[in-house]
Amino acid sequence: MSTTVSGVDPAVLRARLDRARSAAADAGVDALLIPPGSDLRYLIGGSGTSFERLTCLVLPAGDRPPVLVLPKLEAPGYAAIPFDDLGLEASAWVDGEDPYALVAGMLGRPTVVALGDVMPALHVLGLRGAVPGAEQRLAGPVLRELRMRKDATEIAALREAGAAIDRVHARMSEFLRAGRTEAEVGADIAAAIVAEGHVRAEFVIVGSGPNGASPHHAVSDRVIEAGDVVVIDIGGPVAGGYNSDSTRTFAVGEPRDADVPATYAVLRDAQRAAVAAVRPGVPAQHVDGVARAIISDAGFGKYFIHRTGHGIGLDVHEDPYIVSGNDLALEPGMAFSVEPGIYLPGRWGARIEDIVVVTQDGVESLNNRPHELVVLPG
Template identity: 80%
Template sequence: MSSMLRARLGRARSAASDAGVDALLVPPGSELRYLLGGSGTSFERLTCLVLPAGGSPVLVVPKLEAPGYAAVAFDALGVDVATWVDGEDPYAVVARRLGRPGRVAVGDMMPALHVLGLRSAMPGAEQALAGPLLGELRMRKDAAEIEALRRAGAAIDRVHARMGEWLRAGRTEAAVGADIAAAIVEEGHVRAEFVIVGSGPNGASPHHRVSDRVIKPGDVVVIDIGGPEADGYNSDSTRTYSVGTPRDADVAATYAVLQAAQAAAVSAVRPGVRAEDVDATARKIISDAGFGDYFIHRTGHGIGLDVHEDPYIVSGNARPLEPGMAFSIEPGIYQPGRWGARIEDIVVVTAGGVEPLNNRPHELVELPG
């Protein structure tokens, strides 16, 4: 583990140097976990990994929160720890470690409170985002990361396999969602990061969560669920169900279009194909069938320590796919006021093509009404 993290720190330092950045300033969160193996939490007190392009990295952390990083192998990683207490200026601590930098890159999720505090402490330093630099490293998963995503995918598949235990007419979306959230933890996740139960017309809202709507016989229901396992790597999978025979006569034909689009997009994934071309593959099938106006989001997003990260499978992203990239393929068709449907798998680009990490059936699953 330490050798892997040391290599990541080295690559991040090199990326900063190549970009003309004197230091990366990384707050608690997924970026910190990627580099140190521990993510911590962010409050009003500054915690920040200071990673100079040249020189020793240091974690600046409030003394009262330092015990939360006890599991990080600082000595093995060559990372110093500088604690501070209330009444001290943590931004000055960072500035003293860096001297007079000309350009620093701050973590994408660093609170404005700290961004502005660092700007005041280092007024001569131009600030940029660290995300584009770290994202280039994070989007290509190594073998251990891919195996972690496989485990997460298998765990969320087990939850989908149990959907008949909870999804039935007469129950509210909220009640079904609570049971699903508990099962997500039972099947190996540390928590449910999100649970979408979109029944009937609510399924036409892609980011609907749950409501007090009572599920009815004949409803089409979109179930989009996921969360992190203990190692921090996330699952994310969507399947669409019907409670008994679908009420609307057009469900079968429309769903067949969606299923064909999702399968074609997965099949299009291979090294060298542009991300936008995978999106176009799904979009063309849906548009040619007359549903183009009802596919209202990108085809996919990267996944790893964050549920959404690079690369994004979207029009305008001409990045060629590379082995190790992991992302969702999730086209949808959403008819406002009626019903919606989405099919989502996580896939990883391999040297020879693609490996889906979710393996539940893609057909519309008809549960007892």
């Protein structure tokens, strides 16, 4: 097992642990129990991987120090974690011992414990059995209040990721042309994502022709044809763990469908207006409503079939979500996508996506490639 270490200043991590401890107390939670994943990386600088053996950060809401409970055989993977600087202890266990009883002994007699949202059911039930008197809640509502407000270091990492994925979109003429399959184009794009500064390609969508009308289409063996409209949605993490996610729509030669230019212009206007609507104090749902109104007024409302955006950071999708019904007031440091789309089943689709950050008085876009439909040589 290898553990990804973020390189974040230990003082920043310790402050995060302290804030999480205070947030837990404010929420009436006696302890946070955090498994490997992005929450763990946010708090201690390393993510690890969850297996059948329990690894769990025990973060009491009181004055007791946090403890990383982990299998002894996994301990070398966490050697780079700055335990002393974080005031973090380690408690290793070996096969044959009961790790759930070990955690229970650290908790005393808790009333409420909050478990990481992605903790496997195997461990959720194991901990429930070891601490039968405690109510189990999700840790997400506690930690999302911290994670969705990015600090300057996090915003800088997102800026780096945004610039890197912009460089990949700028190279699309190298990969995207008639006669190639979506899978072939996707493989070249994945390699370019790494070459331009990412650790890996987290996802590659190449939706050509009718496949572009499926928002989460990946790649297929469909051969791209002259006149196709092609949706390219790509992203991945940079070295610090923060992710890019950007979509642009291309045409391979002049679009064969006569309605493409006018329809695409509606989408472009909706995306621009939604970005312009972002500022502190505005409800998240307002940004969604701005994009949706323009698309609906043009007669395409039923073809915009997803939310306008999602938060981004150590996870590609995280809070805040830019969707109808979310009255959360936007605050400086919140980072999220603005990505309306129009999808015409069986014909073609289009999406434009930028990652933006709420500033003190407005918005900064972290993606800066042109928003026009890019027509490549056929």
